[in-house]
Amino acid sequence: MPFRAARAPPASGHVTARAALPALLGARAVRGGRNCKSQRAAREKRVGTSHGRAAAARRREAWGCKLKSGTADEDSDAPVSNECMDNVQWMKEGRLLSESSVIAAVGSDTLQDRFQIMKILIMIDFVLAASLMDATGSSDLQNCFQEQIRLQGQVRLLEHRVQQQQLKIIQLLEKKEVQYSDRGDENSVIDLGGKRQYSDCAEIYNDGHKRSGFYKLKPIQSPTEFLAFCDMSEGGGWTVFQRRSDGSQNFDRVWTDYEEGFGNFVLPNGEYWLGNKNLHYLTSQGNYTLRIDLADFEGERRFAQYARFGVAGEEHSYEMSCGEYSGTAGDSLTGGFHPEVKWWADHRGMKFSTRDRDNDNYEGNCAEEEKAGWWFNRCHSANLNGLYYKGPYTAKTDNGIVWYTWHGWWYSLKSVVMKVRPADFEPNIV
Numbered sequence: 001m002p003f004r005a006a007r008a009p010p011a012s013g014h015v016t017a018r019a020a021l022p023a024l025l026g027a028r029a030v031r032g033g034r035n036c037k038s039q040r041a042a043r044e045k046r047v048g049t050s051h052g053r054a055a056a057a058r059r060r061e062a063w064g065c066k067l068k069s070g071t072a073d074e075d076s077d078a079p080v081s082n083e084c085m086d087n088v089q090w091m092k093e094g095r096l097l098s099e100s101s102v103i104a105a106v107g108s109d110t111l112q113d114r115f116q117i118m119k120i121l122i123m124i125d126f127v128l129a130a131s132l133m134d135a136t137g138s139s140d141l142q143n144c145f146q147e148q149i150r151l152q153g154q155v156r157l158l159e160h161r162v163q164q165q166q167l168k169i170i171q172l173l174e175k176k177e178v179q180y181s182d183r184g185d186e187n188s189v190i191d192l193g194g195k196r197q198y199s200d201c202a203e204i205y206n207d208g209h210k211r212s213g214f215y216k217l218k219p220i221q222s223p224t225e226f227l228a229f230c231d232m233s234e235g236g237g238w239t240v241f242q243r244r245s246d247g248s249q250n251f252d253r254v255w256t257d258y259e260e261g262f263g264n265f266v267l268p269n270g271e272y273w274l275g276n277k278n279l280h281y282l283t284s285q286g287n288y289t290l291r292i293d294l295a296d297f298e299g300e301r302r303f304a305q306y307a308r309f310g311v312a313g314e315e316h317s318y319e320m321s322c323g324e325y326s327g328t329a330g331d332s333l334t335g336g337f338h339p340e341v342k343w344w345a346d347h348r349g350m351k352f353s354t355r356d357r358d359n360d361n362y363e364g365n366c367a368e369e370e371k372a373g374w375w376f377n378r379c380h381s382a383n384l385n386g387l388y389y390k391g392p393y394t395a396k397t398d399n400g401i402v403w404y405t406w407h408g409w410w411y412s413l414k415s416v417v418m419k420v421r422p423a424d425f426e427p428n429i430v
């Protein structure tokens with residue numbers, strides 16, 4: 001039984017040279033063809049009869065050129081299966097090999113010889129096609145199509161999984177970048193190797209370490225070392241004991257928390273309280289200047305500076321003392337902005353208070369109402385450990401981060417840094 005229209009004998013079964021010549025040319029056209037459709041078009045052009053088309057359709061099906069059994073239209077643009085392409089390729093290669101072999105064997109290129117050659121080639125085609133059909137029985141072919149469809153489904157599923165995995169990889173890489181960036185921030189903890197102990201950041205600065213970051217300190221009376229952020233800007237040598245930057249830390253804490261210190265001692269902008277004990281050890285070493293840097297949500301910065309800042313020991317409930325004010329934010333710490341408020345707004349001489357240790361001058365509990373530990377009086381005109389609102393706020397009490405002389409009681413500041421440095425500090429510029 002013939003398989004390829006170009007190679008097939010007419011219905012009568014008789015092969016003529018007139019039919020065989022275009023068949024040979026047709027084989028060469030297929031060589032440049034890319035799929036079954038072009039193959040089919042070339043073939044139908046050559047056959048040109050309904051009988052030929054029907055036969056071609058049957059043969060194409062047998063070759064695996066039909067993807068959907070029973071639905072493939074003669075002129076359908078349906079994609080061609082790999083098996084079909086494999087079969088076509090197999091036939092093409094076999095046909096071309098046999099063609100060149102026969103021509104070489106005959107060694108002639110006259111028209112008559114070519115007719116003879118073509119007769120031989122047609123017979124070879126029959127043998128090749130018969131072999132293919134034997135290899136692919138119709139039920140086997142159907143099974144192959146089903147297997148193809150199943151495998152294509154699996155391919156789509158795997159492609160979907162690959163896409164999901166790629167998305168996951170991207171997410172993990174992004175997460176890793178964040179971690180690396182955090183790790184970069186952790187470099188703000190600076191280890192000097194422990195060869196020397198420093199009593200404050202001024203000593204570290206004048207020992208040649210002029211990069212801001214967390215350093216280990218051990219004030220003279222302190223039994224242990226502790227980390228503190230050294231601000232080496234604004235002349236350098238500042239030991240930071242309080243920082244507010246983003247509201248990430250809870251400052252509504254009990255006595256022991258404020259005594260020991262709490263917060264983030266890693267990130268350069270980490271919020272923390274150094275601890276009343278450490279603050280006492282630090283400031284009892286000599287004459288320290290307090291500087292308070294403030295920023296609001298409008299991008300403006302102000303500062304307040306106080307001479308002779310000190311914090312007494314635990315036996316005095318960490319009472320605060322300070323001297324003259326200078327700066328741009330106004331004097332809220334001593335109530336110096338108005339003589340009539342001093343009696344209740346001056347924080348000098350005040351003991352430290354927390355919600356569980358009420359040392360204020362108020363009948364109630366300032367720390368409890370203001371949600372902070374502080375040197376409350378009755379209660380305050382400065383409350384830098386208050387709740388982190390963002391700018392203007394409303395509340396039952398003025399419990400935001402308040403510096404009255406700049407923004408009043410009902411505006412909570414964006415950032416605060418409280419830091420100390422020896423009054424006689426002279427930066428070593430060598």
Ligand SMILES: [Ca+2]
Pocket residue numbers: 358359360361362363364365366
């Ligand atoms: Ca009270």
